[in-house]
């Protein structure tokens with residue numbers, strides 16, 4: 001099954017049961033962690049689009065306790081959510097990266113004008 005990470009669009013083929021955190025490493029995507037994947041730090045939050053929530057394992061008690069109602073809005077902990085079917089995952093960009101990406105996009109637009 002395929003996991004697609006946004007905004008980069010990188011994809012990786014994984015077996016059922018692989019966590020999103022493991023899949024991200026295979027895809028070369030950096031998802032920050034501090035607790036070592038124990039549902040302790042919440043730094044690995046990702047978002048799954050509506051309709052694809054069932055493509056991941058159901059949240060366990062630790063994840064539910066951490067995320068509360070965010071789970072209802074498609075937020076999951078990458079270290080806890082295991083792939084059950086092909087899925088798309090939105091990885092939040094850190095602010096510096098987002099600013100650099102926007103600047104590069106602007107630069108590319110200007111370059112095409114010449």
Ligand code: FES
Pocket residue numbers: 032033034035036037038039040041042043044077078079080
């Ligand atoms: S890595 Fe810390 S909560 Fe997932």
